[in-house]
Structure formats: C-alpha cells, structure tokens
Amino acid sequence: xxxxxxxxxxxxxxxxxxxxxxxxxxxxxxxxxxxxxxxxxxxxxxxxxxxxxxxxxxxxxxxxxxxxxxxxxxxxxxxxxxxxxxxxxxxxxxxxxxxxxxxxxxxxxxxxxxxxxxxxxxxxxxxxxxxxxxxxxxxxxxxxxxxxxxxxxxxxxxxxxxxxxxxxxxxxxxxxxxxxxxxxxxxxxxxxxxxxxxxxxxxxxxxxxxxxxxxxxxxxxxxxxxxxxxxxxxxxxxxxxxxxxxxxxxxxxxxxxxxxxxxxxxxxxxxxxxxxxxxxxxxxxxxxxxxxxxxxxxxxxxxxxxxxxxxxxxxxxxxxxxxxxxxxxxxxxxxxxxxxxxxxxxxxxxxxxxxxxxxxxxxxxxxxxxxxxxxxxxxxxxx
Numbered sequence: 208x209x210x211x212x213x214x215x216x217x218x219x220x221x222x223x224x225x226x227x228x229x230x231x232x233x234x235x236x237x238x239x240x241x242x243x244x245x246x247x248x249x250x251x252x253x254x255x256x257x258x259x260x261x262x263x264x265x266x267x268x269x270x271x272x273x274x275x276x277x278x279x280x281x282x283x284x285x286x287x288x289x290x291x292x293x294x295x296x297x298x299x300x301x302x303x304x305x306x307x308x309x310x311x312x313x314x315x316x317x318x319x320x321x322x323x324x325x326x327x328x329x330x331x332x333x334x335x336x337x338x339x340x341x342x343x344x345x346x347x348x349x350x351x352x353x354x355x356x357x358x359x360x361x362x363x364x365x366x367x368x369x370x371x372x373x374x375x376x377x378x379x380x381x382x383x384x385x386x387x388x389x390x391x392x393x394x395x396x397x398x399x400x401x402x403x404x405x406x407x408x409x410x411x412x413x414x415x416x417x418x419x420x421x422x423x424x425x426x427x428x429x430x431x432x433x434x435x436x437x438x439x440x441x442x443x444x445x446x447x448x449x450x451x452x453x454x455x456x457x458x459x460x461x462x463x464x465x466x467x468x469x470x471x472x473x474x475x476x477x478x479x480x481x482x483x484x485x486x487x488x489x490x491x492x493x494x495x496x497x498x499x500x501x502x503x504x505x506x507x508x509x510x511x512x513x514x515x516x517x518x519x520x521x522x523x524x525x526x527x528x529x530x531x532x533x534x535x536x537x538x539x540x541x542x543x544x545x546x547x548x549x550x551x552x553x554x555x556x557x558x559x560x561x562x563x564x565x566x567x568x569x570x571x572x573x574x575x576x577x578x579x580x581x582x583x584x585x586x587x588x589x590x
C-alpha cells in the first residue's frame with residue numbers, strides 16, 4: 208500500500224493581510240498532479256484543513272473542489288482529522304454520509320479509537336484518526352477526571368486503542384499534536400497549555416507502523432523515522448523561509464513501512480528574507496522578483512518612503528525591517544516580543560497581571576483564569 212501524508216493546509220489563510228487562496232489553489236493543483244503520477248492508495252490529511260473556525264467562502268469552495276477531484280475523479284480515499292484551527296462541529300456536518308464516498312473525517316474524540324480499515328494484497332491496514340483534543344475533551348470522552356495534560360490525554364487514548372488492537376495487522380495513527388522534540392515556527396498557533404504542558408512524548412507511538420502528524424509546519428521526523436510531520440503545504444511566515452514544503456509518500460509492505468519518500472512542491476511565489484542596502488536592492492535583477500519578501504535594510508540613516516520604492520522593484524514586499532536603524536534597545540524590545548509569542552495564554556495573563564498589580568497571581572485567581580481561558584477556547588473552536 209502506498210500512502211500520501213499531508214497536513215496543515217490552512218485554507219483561507221491571511222499572511223500580512225494578504226489572502227493566500229490563489230497560492231493555495233496553485234499548490235493543491237500541483238499536489239493533484241503528483242497524486243496522478245504516484246497513484247497512492249489513500250491520502251492522509253493530519254488536521255488544520257482551514258485556518259479558522261469560520262473559513263471564507265473561497266476556502267470552502269477550494270476544499271470542496273480538491274476533495275471532489277481526489278475522491279471522485281481519481282477514486283482515492285481520503286482520511287482526515289480536524290486540527291486546532293478547525294471547528295469540529297462545523298467540519299463534522301455530513302461526515303457519516305462522506306464515509307460512504309471514501310472521505311473518512313474524524314472531528315470528535317468519541318469513537319476515534321475505532322479504526323478505519325483499508326485492504327491491500329497483504330491484508331488489513333488500520334487507521335486511527337485522532338483529532339486535535341484538549342485534556343478536557345479526553346476527560347469527557349473517556350470519563351476519566353484524572354486527565355489533566357495533553358500527555359495524559361494521549362496516553363489514555365492510546366491505551367484505549369491498545370485494548371482492541373489486532374497485533375497481527377498494520378496500524379497507522381493520524382494525530383494533530385505537539386510532540387516533544389519537534390521544531391516549531393512563528394506561523395503556528397501554540398496549542399493550549401491549560402491543564403499543563405502541551406508536549407507529548409513520541410515514545411507513546413512506538414507500537415504503530417507509521418504516525419502521520421499535523422500541527423508543526425516544518426517537515427520533520429521526531430525521534431524515529433516512522434513518526435513524522437508532513438509540514439504545511441505552503442510557507443506561512445518568514446520564519447519558514449528555509450523550509451522545503453511538500454508531502455510524504457509512505458510505502459507499506461507486509462511487515463509495515465518499507466520506505467518513506469519526501470516529495471517537494473514548488474509554490475507559485477516563494478517566501479524569502481532579503482537583506483541589503485536600499486540603493487543596491489533597487490538595482491537588483493534576479494529570479495523570483497514577485498516572491499513574498501521580508502526586507503532587512505542595512506541603511507543607518509533616515510530614508511524617504513523605502514517601502515514604496517522597494518515595491519516598484521519587488522511588488523510583493525510584505526514587511527520591512529530597519530536593521531541598521533534599530534539600535535541595541537529596539538533589538539532588545541524585538542527579542543522580548545518574540546519571547547512573548549512563545550508564552551501560553553495563562554503565562555501572558557500572569558505577566559500582564561504582575562506588571563499592573565505588582566504582585567504574583569495567586570493560585571485561586573490562576574484557577575479562575577484557567578477556567579475562563581478554557582471556556583473561551585472551546586467557544587471559539589465550536590463556532
């Protein structure tokens with residue numbers, strides 16, 4: 208059996224207030240051409256199909272067109288889960304009907320430990336589709352009040368799977384989670400830390416033949432070759448400028464994974480960081496003049512409308528950084544801003560509280576804030 212693993216499409220994404228739909232359509236057409244060439248037996252999409260709970264109409268249409276082409280025109284099953292950016296309730300509409308058409312979509316944890324089974328010449332391959340879950344979701348679905356962290360939630364789900372797992376068959380796990388040791392980047396929304404750390408130990412998945420992950424946008428393996436993030440289809444921040452986006456092709460034989468092959472996809476417009484002095488940049492002639500650019504200017508003095516001038520040469524400059532003009536203080540402020548991006552919702556509130564009140568947030572108030580943040584996240588995901 209040959210599988211194609213992809214994730215983190217983020218359809219409807221805005222990057223620096225620019226709609227990425229045209230670029231997403233281009234890369235999905237390229238992916239469909241690759242599907243025609245490789246003829247996989249199934250496609251795996253490991254979460255974050257959309258970029259937000261209520262996606263724009265254009266994003267829904269693009270997703271519909273893509274699925275129709277893969278499932279109906281090419282007759283290839285698609286197995287997908289919801290991610291932390293998706294609305295589980297909205298995506299779940301029609302899921303039972305979709306299953307009859309070879310679109311296996313899991314958005315809620317209930318019954319997620321019951322596998323979808325596909326067959327090849329060697330027998331059954333069981334796919335366990337585990338959507339993004341908060342610890343509270345696992346507490347409810349598994350009726351276990353002891354679950355307080357993402358690690359404990361995944362441990363409980365894997366334990367439930369192991370109770371009925373056919374050890375003689377091959378098993379694929381699909382999940383949207385943050386594994387300890389994975390490398391993240393700026394375009395990812397950090398998973399909730401309510402109830403503890405969001406990190407999950409990769410060793411939990413040792414019993415599966417392949418683990419198809421979503422959430423981290425950099426294609427990578429975590430501790431073992433068979434535990435992998437496919438990465439996002441496109442670059443969604445300049446922190447991803449050096450990434451090579453694409454999909455994973457997994458070849459299964461009778462014993463499990465025979466080989467894993469990475470296939471790169473080439474975007475219509477790349478996302479790059481370019482550095483130099485304004486005069487030199489304005490005289491540049493090179494390939495990729497219409498790429499999305501973050502410009503780092505080295506000039507130290509005052510400049511008149513540098514962005515306007517640069518966009519006459521590079522029409523898709525999205526951001527500008529005055530490296531030579533910042534000085535040490537502003538560099539420190541930028542670093543503080545980057546550090547804050549890595550903080551959880553609770554840590555951000557605690558920092559704000561301590562700055563305003565001059566005292567630490569006590570445990571009682573911390574518990575109240577935990578609950579409020581959790582309710583807001585659940586409300587947003589269920590819109």
